[in-house]
Amino acid sequence: LRARERDAVLARLEELHAADIADLIEQADPAERADLIDLLPAELDGEVLSYLNPDLREALIERFEPQELAAAVADLDTDDAVELIEDLDAETRAQILAKLPDAERALVQENLTYDEDSAGRMMQRELVAVPEFWTVGKTIDFVRAATDTLPEDFYDIFIVDPMHRVVGAVPLSRLLRQRRAVRIADLVTGEVDVIPATMERAEVANLFRQYALVSAPVVDPAGRLIGVITVDDVVRIIDEEAEDDLRKLSGSGDTGVFSGIADIARGRVGWLTVNLATAFLASGVISLFEATIEQIVALAVLMPIVASMGGNAGTQTLTVVVRALATHELSSANAMRVVGKELLVGLINGGIFAVMVGVIALLWYGPMIGIVIALAMIINLVVAGLSGALIPLGLEKLGVDPAVSSAVFLTTVTDVIGFLAFLGLASAFLL
Amino acid sequence: LRARERDAVLARLEELHAADIADLIEQADPAERADLIDLLPAELDGEVLSYLNPDLREALIERFEPQELAAAVADLDTDDAVELIEDLDAETRAQILAKLPDAERALVQENLTYDEDSAGRMMQRELVAVPEFWTVGKTIDFVRAATDTLPEDFYDIFIVDPMHRVVGAVPLSRLLRQRRAVRIADLVTGEVDVIPATMERAEVANLFRQYALVSAPVVDPAGRLIGVITVDDVVRIIDEEAEDDLRKLSGSGDTGVFSGIADIARGRVGWLTVNLATAFLASGVISLFEATIEQIVALAVLMPIVASMGGNAGTQTLTVVVRALATHELSSANAMRVVGKELLVGLINGGIFAVMVGVIALLWYGPMIGIVIALAMIINLVVAGLSGALIPLGLEKLGVDPAVSSAVFLTTVTDVIGFLAFLGLASAFLL
Incomplete structure (x- = not known):
């Protein structure tokens, strides 16, 4: 039975992208996963692996012989090949590299010398470049003749000078x-957006986003064309960057739904420990007012x-500011205007909620507590708006990623000021 | 002086994208903004406006006469034209539409009949479609001859049957x-990913992401080719969707750094009101234990x-699960495995922090309080892991966007269970 099922599954698999x-x-349960992988026709392995979630890929890659992996990697464009092997342990990586054709190995190894988050790491080496003096006709003939060495898909033809520097796209x-008779150099309009191989991938994404690019040339420090980045990779980067921001803001670490339990737990302990420290700081503030609380338990409530x-x-402000910093909507030119706005928003919403909370507290515990909590609410919402804007702006100025650390600082401030304002005002006016 | 500056600025502007x-x-202060807009050469207006943040665009668009706006809109591809006028009030929109050339007006109006978040609204009508029987040579000749009616940039040529249904790309x-002699229909490999005009834009983004598309055909219910969506628009959508998720999780409303103060304040009141209600619910739980707190003030601390x-x-789990749902990594097939993982992670981290918190509390207020808070910590972290996974999964099942409402439910649960477990255990064991 199992064997007959196999044939049916295989037939279905071959039709799929x-x-x-x-x-x-990814959706299969762990036992079925191994079966599925074993079923795959060899020529599909490389592409399927490159689409797989990295956590799963790492676990499944052990099922392959280095020889098989090398064959799979050799079929891929350099950028996908690099992605596949960059996370492997040094030994497996060396085994696979040794089995690659010389030319491909050199390119893959060169990509690996660039920083993990750089343009050089994500670029594809297969590209179409022609000299300035060629005509449209000659270019088309070249592309028709050279099918083997060209990338599978390309969107721009790059024009290079004799030093292989990019002069247009x-x-x-x-x-x-x-x-056919038109000179290709005459088709260049405007400056070409050239990407240094060392540019960070978040900046690459911003460039594509800003100028609605589909592909862009990557150059070495001498300005020579060495690779190309295409928009499909940028889409993946944009997704990953957005996810990174979310994870950093929530402190969920760099694990996902496919990570192992121990990795997930470990990835989250750091953030929770920092939160524990700030929670004790807030408790310390409360403990200053133990005597007051003993007399008026309503305060604890x-x-x-x-x-x-x-x-x-504060988190509302923080989210908007962190995101605006990431997308370059917010800069030093308009930072103070945004802080001013958030201060006013804090004042407005502080006023609104002061009334709401004050009235409820008044009905519950009497007028004086109502007034005290209303005042504390205004103070804390103004502080929240200011800190929500100033903390990420300050971190950015210090060169620290605002997404990763803002939230802890913020809740520390709003907890401490919240308890201090409420219990402090209560001690002053209610005792 | 001001006039001389103008010329210099204008010269610089003309060189810029x-x-x-x-x-x-966007970066200029409000007074300079109007000056800059006035300086712009008329032919640039449309493109610059379509790149502008929507909040600012709305404010600046009033400075133009309908006649000028119509001229600017007429220069744009349909998708950009639609984006520019869709947010205008009905009267201005009608004035601009009336001044457009007939053919363009019909297309723009048709796009506007589709849902705001649908493929039909974001598609561009300018595209290249050729019949199945054409050759490569005939297609190239057609493109060379028909420069006027074609889009400025295109990436795929669509092949249509006599009924104008898409048969390939x-x-x-x-x-x-x-x-040149090759039949174009013979170049089609695999099925073409066709987008129904009613498809939601988040789904469009998923399709582009999944198959690394650069452009895709949009069809009407009869399968006829009516438009094309290109990857640059999808990049914008992906950004907006990621931002939406962030905003929904933090309740910061749909305003940004360029929105007016009143709009920002209003956009955030809803979420804060819901949070206020849940905060009072938590207070209600605390008030059940007023007598206990009166005797042991350490509990309040x-x-x-x-x-x-x-x-x-809980937020850590929630973030991972909401994101995995949005990117389709998480489905009903693997949901229960993820819930199981989060339960175990909650147990592991609950254990770790129970020891840490327990020891500190013990040193501070004695052994019994240490044991009580350690137990409460384990209970609450397990509940947090479970709710962080189950709440968004449940909302998704009910057809509610998990990003928008999960966080409130979650913090309600963790606050209520946190106070209930700690104060309840304290009442049972310490009195």
């Missing part, structure tokens, strides 16, 4: 529109409200 | 490689720690 096969493997649709509203309002 | 001019306007790089650690641990 590599990305869909990767999805199937011509989108295929523009090339296609012209008569109501105090989390002030802290929690401050934390939430 | 429309996206960079839009950035300049050929990337330009594949077309360019073939001899320590109780925020249990609630806050639960909230943080």
Whole structure:
């Protein structure tokens, strides 16, 4: 029975896109995963592996012989090949590299010399470059003749000078529109957006986003064309960067739904420890007012409200500011205007919620407690708005990634100020 | 002086990409913005406006006469034209539409009949479609001759049958490689990913992401080709969707750094009100134990720690699960495995932090309080892991966007259970 099922599954698999096969493997339970991988026809392995979630890929890659992996890697464009082997342990990586054709090995190894988050690491080496003096006709003939050495898909033809420096880029649709006799250099409009191999990938994404690029040339320090980055890779980077921001803000570490339990737990302990420290700091503030709380227990009942509203309002500001910094909407030119706005928003919403909370507290525990909590609420929401904007701006200025550390600082401030304002005002006015 | 400056600025502006001019306007202070807009040469207006942040665009668009706007809109591809006028009030929109050339008006109006978040709204109507029986040579000749009616840039040539239904797509790089005599229909490999005009834009983004597409055809219910979506628009959508998720999780509303103060404040009140309600719910739980707190004030000092650690641990899980749902990594097939993992992670981290918190509390307030807070910590971190996974999964199953409402439910649960477990155990064991 199992064997007959195999044939049916195999027939289905062969009809599917590599990305869909990767999805199937991700959704399967761990026992089925191994079976699925074993079923895959050899020529599919490389592409399917490159679409797979990295956590799963690492676990499954052990099932292959280095020889098989090398064959799979050799079929891929350099960027996908690099992605596949960069996370392997040094020994497996060396085994696979040794089995690659010489030319490909040199390119892959060169990519690996660049920083993990750099353009050089993600670039594809296969590209189409022609000299300035060529015509449209000669370029088309070249592409028709040279099918083997060209990338599978390309979107721009790069024009290089004799030193192989980029002097222009011509989108295929523009090339296609012209008569054969036209010089290709005459089709260049505007400056070409050149990417240094050392540029960080977040900056690469910003460049593609800003100028709606589909592909862009990567150059070495001498300005020589060494690779190309295409938009499909940038889409993946944009997704990963957005996910990174989310994870950093929530402190969920760099693990996902496919990570192992121990990795997940370990990835989150750091953030929780920092939070524990700030929680004890807040407790320390409360303990200053033990005598007051002993006399008026209502304070213990109501105090989390002030802290929690401050934390939430501050997080709202923080999210907007962190995101605007990441997308370059926010810069030193307009930073102070944004801080001013957030201060006013804090004042407005502080006023609104002061009334709401004040009235409820008044009905519950009497007028004086109502007034005290209303005042504390205004103070904490103004502080929340200011810190939500100033903390990430300050961290950015210090060269620290605002996404990763802002949230801890913020909740520390809103907790401490929340408890201090409420319990402090209560001690002053209610005793 | 001001006039001489003007010329210099104008000269600089003309060298810049429309996206960079839009950035300049965004970074300028409000007074300079109007000056900059007035300086722009008329033919640039449309493109610059379409790159501008929507909040700013709305404010600046009033400075133009409908006549000028119509001229600017007419220069744009349909998708950009639609984006520019969709947010205008009905009257201005009608004025601009009336001044457009008939053919363009019909297309723009048709796009506007589709849902705001649908493929039909974001598609571009300018595209290249050829019949199945054409050759590569005929297709190239057609493109060379028909420069006026074609889009500025295109990446795929779509092949249609006599009913104008899509039967295939050929990337330009594949077309360019073939001899002129080859039939274009023979270049089609695999099925073409066709987008129904009613598809939601988040799904469109997933399709592009999944199959690394650069452009894809949009079809009407009869399967007829009516438009094309290109990857540059999808990049924008991916950014906006990621931002949406962040904003929904933090409740910061749909305003950004360029929104007006009143809009920002209003956009955030809803979320804060919901949080206020849940904060009072937590207060209600605390008030059940007023008598206990009156006798042991240490409880008031320590109780925020249990609630806050639960909230943080739950948010970590929540972030990972919401994101995995959005990117389709998580489905009903592997949901229960993920819930199981999170339960175990909650148990492991609960154990670790129970020891840490327990020891500190013991040193501070004695052994019994240490044991009680350690137990409460384990309970709350397990509950946090379970709710962090189950709440978004449940909301998704009910058809509610998990990003928008998960966080409130989660912190309600972790606050209530945190206070209940800690104060309840304290009442049972310490009195």
